[in-house]
Amino acid sequence: MRSRILAVVAVMLVLAVGIATTAWAQSTLDTVKKRGKLVAGVKTDFPPFGTVDSSGKNVGFDVDVAHRFAKALFNDEQQVELVAVTSGNRIPFLQSGKIDIVIATVTITDERRQVVEFSEPYFMSGSLLLVPKSSTAKSLDDMAGKTVAVVQGAIQDRDVEQLQPKATRVKFGKVSEAVLAVKGGRADAYVHDDIVILSLAKENSDLKAVGTPFMPRPYGIAVRKGDVEFVKWVNAQLAAMKADGTYDRLWKKYFADVEGNLVKP
Amino acid sequence: MTPAPAYTFEWAAVWRGLPYLLQGAGLTIVISAVAMALAAALGLALAVATQTGGRIVRSAVDAYVELFRNTPLLIQIFIVYFGLPQLGVRLSPFLSGLSALVLYAAAYNAEIFRAGLEAVPPGQHEAAQSCGLSPAQALRFVIVPQALRIAFPALGNNLVSLVKNSSLVSTIGMVELMFVANDISFNNFRTFEIYGTTAVLYVMLVLALTRVLHAAEMRMARVAS
Numbered sequence: 001m002r003s004r005i006l007a008v009v010a011v012m013l014v015l016a017v018g019i020a021t022t023a024w025a026q027s028t029l030d031t032v033k034k035r036g037k038l039v040a041g042v043k044t045d046f047p048p049f050g051t052v053d054s055s056g057k058n059v060g061f062d063v064d065v066a067h068r069f070a071k072a073l074f075n076d077e078q079q080v081e082l083v084a085v086t087s088g089n090r091i092p093f094l095q096s097g098k099i100d101i102v103i104a105t106v107t108i109t110d111e112r113r114q115v116v117e118f119s120e121p122y123f124m125s126g127s128l129l130l131v132p133k134s135s136t137a138k139s140l141d142d143m144a145g146k147t148v149a150v151v152q153g154a155i156q157d158r159d160v161e162q163l164q165p166k167a168t169r170v171k172f173g174k175v176s177e178a179v180l181a182v183k184g185g186r187a188d189a190y191v192h193d194d195i196v197i198l199s200l201a202k203e204n205s206d207l208k209a210v211g212t213p214f215m216p217r218p219y220g221i222a223v224r225k226g227d228v229e230f231v232k233w234v235n236a237q238l239a240a241m242k243a244d245g246t247y248d249r250l251w252k253k254y255f256a257d258v259e260g261n262l263v264k265p
Numbered sequence: 266m267t268p269a270p271a272y273t274f275e276w277a278a279v280w281r282g283l284p285y286l287l288q289g290a291g292l293t294i295v296i297s298a299v300a301m302a303l304a305a306a307l308g309l310a311l312a313v314a315t316q317t318g319g320r321i322v323r324s325a326v327d328a329y330v331e332l333f334r335n336t337p338l339l340i341q342i343f344i345v346y347f348g349l350p351q352l353g354v355r356l357s358p359f360l361s362g363l364s365a366l367v368l369y370a371a372a373y374n375a376e377i378f379r380a381g382l383e384a385v386p387p388g389q390h391e392a393a394q395s396c397g398l399s400p401a402q403a404l405r406f407v408i409v410p411q412a413l414r415i416a417f418p419a420l421g422n423n424l425v426s427l428v429k430n431s432s433l434v435s436t437i438g439m440v441e442l443m444f445v446a447n448d449i450s451f452n453n454f455r456t457f458e459i460y461g462t463t464a465v466l467y468v469m470l471v472l473a474l475t476r477v478l479h480a481a482e483m484r485m486a487r488v489a490s
Contacts, residue, residue, distance in 0.1 A: 008468050012461050016274070088451040095456065115454045153451030170358070170438040171448065177347070177436070184350035186358075 027229040028100045038073060040066040041085035041099040045175040047199035048254040049105045058082045061254045062103040065122075065221075068246065069101075072237055086174055088153030091116060094224060101234070102222040105193065107155050109217070117227055118220035119234040122247075124262075126213025127156050128197040130182060130190040132206060137189060139211045143167040149178040149187035156191045159215055175200075182207060198258040213261070278455040279462045282445075286459075289445030290466050296359070296441060297428045297470075300366040304427065305420065307367060308374020309413075313404065315375075316382050326375060333372035339433050341365040346437040362434030370427045377423060381416030382408065414485050421478040425471055432467075442466060 032038050042062050043050030050060040063082065070080035083099050090102045094116060107125065108118050131137050137146075144166035150157045152171045160169055170187055172178045179200060181187040190197075194213040201209035221238075223230045241247045255262060311330075315323045333341065346361040356364065385408050393403035435444035446463040450456050 004472060005465065005469055009465055012464070016457055016461070088447055091454050092450065092456045095454065111452070112454075152447055158452075171444075172438060173436055173447070180347045181438075184347055185355060186346075186350065 028223060028227050029230045029233055032073065032100055036074065036079060038066070038070050038080045039083060039098075039100045040069070040080055041083050041090050041093050041102045041104050042066060043086070043104045043175075044084040045086075046105055046196050047203065048195070061123075061250055062105065064250055064253075065241075066101075066103050068241060069103075069234075069237055072240075086153065087151045088173060090153075091222070094222060100223070101230075105196075105219055106222050107193075107217045108220040109155060112222070114225075116222040116225055117231045118222055119231055120238055121218030121220055122238055123195075123219040124216050125193040125195055125219060126216035127159060127191055128194045128209050128211045128213055130179070130192070130197045130200055130207055131188065131210055132182060132185075133208050135188070135208070135210070137210060140164045140167075140191070140214070143189055146188040147186070149181045149190040151175060151178055151192060154192060155217070156193075160191055163214070179204070179207070194262060195255070195258070198261055202258070209261075274458060275455055276458060278449075278453050279458050282449040282453075282459060283462075285445050285449060286442065286462065286466060289440060289442040290470065292439065292441040293428070293431055293443075294470065296363055296366065296434065296439070297431045300363055300370060300431065301424050301427055303363075303367045304370035304374050305424075307371035309378050309409075311371065311375035312378030312382055312412075313409070315379055317400075317404070330372045330375050333368050334376075338365065338369045338430055339436065341369055342433055342437060358434075358437050358439050362431075362437055362439050366427060366431060366434070369430070370423060373423050373426075374420060377416045377419045378412060380419070381412035381414075384415045385411045414489060417478075417482050417485065421475070421482070424478065425474060428471055428474060429467065 042058060042060070044052050044058065046060070048060055049062045050058065053059050066080050066082060067077040071077040073079065083093065085093050085099070085102065085104050090104050090106065091112065093099045094102050102116070105123075105125075106112065106116075106118075108121065112118070129137065129140065129143075137143065140148075140160065140163055143160075143164050146167055147170055148160050148164070148167045149170050149172060150160055152173055157169065157171060160167060170181065172181060175192065175196065178187070178190045178192070182190045183204075183206065189210075194209075197209045201207055221234050223234065238247075241250075251259075311326050315326045318326075342362060342365040345356065345365045346358065349356065349361075389407055389411065390403060393407040394400070398406065431441060432443035435441055435447060438444070440448075442463060446459050450459040453459070
């Protein structure tokens with residue numbers, strides 16, 4: 001049995017070393033231009049940044065940004081392939097080359113900075129609680145001894161651990177599952193970015209958003225570590241979007257009705 | 266053209282994560298072991314019911330087997346965990362995952378045991394009854410032991426699948442091995458190291474299980490001869 005385990009380990013190491021030493025690539029920007037298409041990771045369950053409408057089309061703030069990037073690259077906003085990612089798998093997807101860029105509500109943190117290259121911030125988000133309409137909870141302080149749902153890989157996993165250590169955290173892979181957990185009474189609250197909680201509260205009449213946005217932090221667009229050329233290009237695009245009014249237009253389109261509750265960037 | 270830096274392995278991340286991974290492996294062992302025992306018992310009971318019960322019992326078991334064999338385990342887990350609470354049935358996460366695993370594996374086990382029971386030569390029934398055993402006694406002392414021996418290798422394969430399938434309960438927040446692997450790699454991004462280590466842990470678990478099963482099979486063969 002020991003020899004079989006050793007054999008398995010040996011095979012994996014050979015694979016790993018083989019793959020790692022052949023991982024030489026050019027700047028993603030060149031690859032994308034040569035390919036004629038940008039492959040972007042976006043969310044599909046995170047209103048209003050990335051969702052799928054009833055016809056199966058990706059929609060949202062991040063999706064519009066992805067189309068805008070395609071337009072800047074190829075003068076055709078359709079030359080972008082949108083890949084569905086979650087909070088947990090978006091950075092592994094980027095690292096493994098499945099996608100060129102993550103435009104998926106990534107909060108900029110020091111830990112993540114060590115593994116990806118971040119653009120300038122393009123949004124600020126604090127955290128809020130999503131609770132059943134009947135709940136009397138007002139903030140995270142009321143969650144001592146309660147069960148709090150979070151999404152695996154999202155920063156709130158750690159935030160709740162620090163800010164409310166008396167709560168039991170239950171972690172899900174997707175936003176939709178965390179929402180179901182609250183609806184089914186599996187969790188007393190679901191904690192995530194203010195913007196998604198406000199949007200979910202608006203869409204689900206049996207739920208409500210509570211709290212004042214805590215621990216506000218910026219969102220950034222992420223590209224592979226060390227790809228400075230690409231991140232400069234992304235920053236230039238963001239600046240252009242702000243200068244030509246696109247950013248303001250998207251802000252109004254997606255955030256107008258919850259604007260009062262958001263932390264302004 | 267700038268060459269991307271080659272991937273550098275950071276095995277210290279594995280070392281730091283190992284206690285948590287082992288804790289996850291502990292729950293994987295517990296839930297798999299309990300599910301195996303229950304799924305084997307339920308599968309056998311259903312198979313015996315089809316052999317001895319009437320037509321209604323047989324169609325009910327058939328319907329159950331077809332329903333649970335022909336739907337993804339993930340859907341069954343989601344129905345038990347997310348769906349049933351809306352009908353007022355709220356099992357704990359552990360019981361939700363466990364019951365889905367048991368129902369799924371028992372559907373396969375029922376077929377495995379049925380094949381085993383049917384493979385026992387009809388002469389055995391007649392011989393047992395001519396020795397004065399009641400039909401129930403014949404089943405208990407003559408037929409089922411032989412059927413178990415015939416069904417055992419297929420049953421073993423199904424139990425191995427069960428250990429691997431238990432990784433699906435990670436989706437309902439159960440802190441088992443797969444969940445822990447996600448939890449660690451989603452935060453430190455050492456994807457290869459963590460999932461690689463997790464794969465090795467699964468190999469160790471399954472190899473240990475196959476050893477136990479092999480020993481049990483040998484023992485049964487000895488008892489029989």
